[in-house]
Amino acid sequence: MSNFKGKTIIITGAAMGLGYAAAEALASKGANLTLVDYNNDSLEKAKNELKEKYPESKFLTVVADVSIEENVKKYVEETVKEFGKIDGLYNNAGIEGKQAPLIDYDIDVFKKVVDINLMGVHYGMKYVIPELQKNGGGKIVNVASVGGIRGVLNQTAYVATKHAVAGMTKNAALEYGKDNILTNAIAPGAILTPMVAEAFKQVNPSDPKVAEKEYASRNPTRKLGDPKDVGNLVAYLLSDENGYVSGQVIAIDGGESNMYGNS
Ligand SMILES: NC(=O)c1ccc[n+]([C@@H]2O[C@H](COP(=O)([O-])OP(=O)(O)OC[C@H]3O[C@@H](n4cnc5c(N)ncnc54)[C@H](O)[C@@H]3O)[C@@H](O)[C@H]2O)c1
Numbered sequence: 153m154s155n156f157k158g159k160t161i162i163i164t165g166a167a168m169g170l171g172y173a174a175a176e177a178l179a180s181k182g183a184n185l186t187l188v189d190y191n192n193d194s195l196e197k198a199k200n201e202l203k204e205k206y207p208e209s210k211f212l213t214v215v216a217d218v219s220i221e222e223n224v225k226k227y228v229e230e231t232v233k234e235f236g237k238i239d240g241l242y243n244n245a246g247i248e249g250k251q252a253p254l255i256d257y258d259i260d261v262f263k264k265v266v267d268i269n270l271m272g273v274h275y276g277m278k279y280v281i282p283e284l285q286k287n288g289g290g291k292i293v294n295v296a297s298v299g300g301i302r303g304v305l306n307q308t309a310y311v312a313t314k315h316a317v318a319g320m321t322k323n324a325a326l327e328y329g330k331d332n333i334l335t336n337a338i339a340p341g342a343i344l345t346p347m348v349a350e351a352f353k354q355v356n357p358s359d360p361k362v363a364e365k366e367y368a369s370r371n372p373t374r375k376l377g378d379p380k381d382v383g384n385l386v387a388y389l390l391s392d393e394n395g396y397v398s399g400q401v402i403a404i405d406g407g408e409s410n411m412y413g414n415s
Pocket of ligand 1: 164165166167168169170171188189190191194216217218219244245246247248268272295296297298339340341342343344345346347348
């Protein structure tokens with residue numbers, strides 16, 4: 153895959169999980185990275201690990217909450233100050249919320265999920281797109297979910313916001329394709345990250361491993377996804393090799409979202 157030397161990519165939610173995996177994929181190809189997260193300790197730990205593994209790449213950390221517009225402005229401004237330009241955005245930070253049937257779903261949790269998963273992605277595009285326009289174009293990858301193309305029991309807020317991410321992605325691709333900006337969303341199935349480990353705890357608090365095994369047994373591949381697979385897909389979509397994929401919601405789920413009944 154093409155080299156990212158001299159390219160600057162912003163990754164939100166970079167401290168762990170799918171954000172960290174994409175940071176590894178991009179740093180291994182020489183990208184300069186702005187790592188954004190609201191968890192300062194985990195962010196510093198992630199940066200130190202990445203610096204040691206990938207000494208060729210440069211890393212800027214910005215502690216920011218993507219649901220706060222001023223924070224998003226700040227991570228964009230600091231990136232331009234440090235690296236001079238922006239080539240791509242991996243708009244990844246998101247939360248699951250709490251699992252509950254629709255009529256019992258806590259409204260404060262619902263609003264928080266909307267603020268982070270929907271508004272956070274919108275603010276990211278709102279402030280990065282003008283920088284990509286100045287730079288003659290660029291790439292955006294938003295993180296939706298299989299919950300952005302299908303329903304998921306007891307996750308009404310998550311599913312609503314991930315469908316919104318899919319919609320905003322299509323709109324951004326339509327509105328800014330003329331500026332050489334390609335925008336896509338990925339729709340991961342169950343990839344074993346801290347967020348998914350937490351979801352299995354909610355399903356089976358006394359033995360989350362049972363929930364994990366049961367979930368994996370329903371996938372056509374009989375396994376959960378590896379964050380590295382997602383990192384590689386994201387790196388492709390952000391690379392120069394992607395010349396014409398835009399406005400798509402790309403499932404990365406072992407084929408599970410095509411299934412009807414048991415496989
Ligand atoms: N893991 C999966 O199987 C899976 C499946 C589908 C979609 N996703 C999506 O992928 C993205 C990453 O998920 P993950 O599994 O890596 O989660 P994770 O919880 O393991 O990591 C998320 C990271 O984002 C950060 N973060 C959360 N809210 C933030 C905010 N408001 N501002 C800044 N940083 C914030 C967290 O501190 C954490 O470092 C999410 O949008 C999630 O919905 C994950």
